[in-house]
Amino acid sequence: MDNQTQSLDNLVSHFSSLPSIGRKTATRLVYHILRQSPEFAARFGQDLLTIHEKVIFCSNCFNFTEQDPCPICSNTERRSNSILVVEQPSDVALIERTKEFKGLYHVLHGVLNPLEGIGPEDLKIRDLISRLEGITEVIIALNPTVEGEVTAQYLAKMIKPLEIKVRKIASGIPMGHQLEFSDEATLARAIHGATEV
Amino acid sequence: MDNQTQSLDNLVSHFSSLPSIGRKTATRLVYHILRQSPEFAARFGQDLLTIHEKVIFCSNCFNFTEQDPCPICSNTERRSNSILVVEQPSDVALIERTKEFKGLYHVLHGVLNPLEGIGPEDLKIRDLISRLEGITEVIIALNPTVEGEVTAQYLAKMIKPLEIKVRKIASGIPMGHQLEFSDEATLARAIHGATEV
Numbered sequence: 001m002d003n004q005t006q007s008l009d010n011l012v013s014h015f016s017s018l019p020s021i022g023r024k025t026a027t028r029l030v031y032h033i034l035r036q037s038p039e040f041a042a043r044f045g046q047d048l049l050t051i052h053e054k055v056i057f058c059s060n061c062f063n064f065t066e067q068d069p070c071p072i073c074s075n076t077e078r079r080s081n082s083i084l085v086v087e088q089p090s091d092v093a094l095i096e097r098t099k100e101f102k103g104l105y106h107v108l109h110g111v112l113n114p115l116e117g118i119g120p121e122d123l124k125i126r127d128l129i130s131r132l133e134g135i136t137e138v139i140i141a142l143n144p145t146v147e148g149e150v151t152a153q154y155l156a157k158m159i160k161p162l163e164i165k166v167r168k169i170a171s172g173i174p175m176g177h178q179l180e181f182s183d184e185a186t187l188a189r190a191i192h193g194a195t196e197v
Numbered sequence: 198m199d200n201q202t203q204s205l206d207n208l209v210s211h212f213s214s215l216p217s218i219g220r221k222t223a224t225r226l227v228y229h230i231l232r233q234s235p236e237f238a239a240r241f242g243q244d245l246l247t248i249h250e251k252v253i254f255c256s257n258c259f260n261f262t263e264q265d266p267c268p269i270c271s272n273t274e275r276r277s278n279s280i281l282v283v284e285q286p287s288d289v290a291l292i293e294r295t296k297e298f299k300g301l302y303h304v305l306h307g308v309l310n311p312l313e314g315i316g317p318e319d320l321k322i323r324d325l326i327s328r329l330e331g332i333t334e335v336i337i338a339l340n341p342t343v344e345g346e347v348t349a350q351y352l353a354k355m356i357k358p359l360e361i362k363v364r365k366i367a368s369g370i371p372m373g374h375q376l377e378f379s380d381e382a383t384l385a386r387a388i389h390g391a392t393e394v
Contacts, residue, residue: 005263007244007251014241018226029215030248031287034261038249044211045246047204051227052235054204064231066202090228 008034060131062107062124064089072096072105079103084139085128085155087111087148095141103139106131111142111151120154129158137165144171144189170195205231257328259304259321261286269293269302276300281336282325282352284308284345292338300336303328308339308348317351326355334362341368341386367392 008030015026033041057063058070065071072078072092082103086092092105108123120126132138138159142148156166172190173182182190205227212223230238254260255267262268269275269289279300283289289302305320317323329335335356339345353363369387370379379387 005252005261007248007263008261010244011248014237014244017237019229020222020225025217027287027290028217031285032216033245033248034252034286040211040214041245041248044208045242045244045248047207047211047242048230048238048245049242051204051208051230051238051242055202055231064202064205066204088228089231090224093224 061092061105062089062109062127063092063105081134081136082139083128083131083135083137084141086141087143091141101139103137108142108151111145111147112154113147123151125155125158128155132159132162132164135164137167140166140168142168258289258302259286259306259324260289260302278331278333279336280325280328280332280334281338283338284340288338298336300334305339305348308342308344309351310344320348322352322355325352329356329359329361332361334364337363337365339365 011030011033012023012026015021015029016023018026021029033044054066055064056066056068058065058068058073060069060073063070063072067074079102082101083106084095084101084103085106085108086095087108087110089107092107095101095105106124106128108125108128110118110123112118112120112123138155140152140155142152152168156168159166170193171186172193173179173186179187208227208230209220209223212218212226213220215223218226230241251263252261253263253265255262255265255270257266257270260267260269264271276299279298280303281292281298281300282303282305283292284305284307286304289304292298292302303321303325305322305325307315307320309315309317309320335352337349337352339349349365353365356363367390368383369390370376370383376384
């Protein structure tokens with residue numbers, strides 16, 4: 001026991017099992033919580049306790065949701081003929097904030113990674129294929145890593161024969177960055193994907 | 198709603214109200230928790246929910262404890278004539294890890310800070326004074342800030358007339374550091390507090 005009491009230690013262990021939180025930070029957080037009102041810890045605890053009951057996967061797009069189908073899938077004002085494919089539920093929130101995309105989403109819950117034994121059956125790929133009736137365009141928004149690129153190629157090979165347009169979000173120089181500090185692969189991709197001005 | 202569901206947003210708000218955790222980190226933590234087993238969130242939530250019930254203040258030293266008096270105060274093998282005074286409960290854990298001190302503790306729960314309106318009555322100073330029967334030595338281990346120094350002086354002025362030895366932990370060059378990179382105040386304090394070799 002680092003902190004004299006078992007309850008404190010348990011809580012420190014929970015916090016320090018989270019990414020980017022070490023034992024020292026976790027200890028600081030727990031002492032901070034103890035200095036707040038008991039109501040704060042109670043609300044925080046209650047919300048954590050019930051998060052897995054309340055938040056489920058949308059059976060259509062596999063994003064997190066509290067109602068099935070999710071608010072995006074059941075929103076009739078969105079373009080229902082376009083699907084944007086992402087790796088994680090958090091990517092949906094990220095893209096929604098850009099307000100650039102008005103269609104539907106599909107969350108793969110990972111990318112192909114043969115080295116780690118992650119194949120097509122481990123992802124929501126079959127569910128994506130079964131949603132393609134009436135879809136005219138699929139936009140792939142996976143991370144521009146080797147695994148992301150391989151997965152994008154795999155999806156394109158399955159979807160293109162169905163006469164659906166498959167596009168991939170652009171790779172290039174981030175806005176506000178300087179060419180000088182870009183790596184060669186990014187620069188090459190930016191030149192390859194040059195668009196009309 | 199940033200993340201489409203109210204439950205996710207609530208949890209993100211709780212995490213981002215903690216020190217050093219911004220909204221982006223909080224969102225990452227919540228998505229991480231959702232990827233873990235429901236049991237993890239349940240245990241974490243349960244422990245948070247009950248932390249204020251389980252962890253109380255020791256009525257003797259005012260450290261956090263699950264039993265009153267705390268394990269340190271009720272440990273008969275510790276030297277009961279020596280009290281080490283700290284600012285926060287977390288300082289007790291810190292000092293216990295050094296294994297240098299075998300006496301009892303007293304947690305002030307703050308330091309004097311007239312600018313913020315924190316006077317002697319807001320701290321556990323009166324409780325300290327009422328514990329001094331049979332005590333032969335008080336060691337003050339407050340942070341070497343202006344407020345910490347002022348509080349140490351205040352305590353010394355109250356305790357010394359009772360013919361109790363009052364000492365203060367040493368300020369000086371941290372172990373492994375170089376003189377070259379020490380500020381003048383620290384160096385002056387280190388020279389002032391020079392000890393025999």
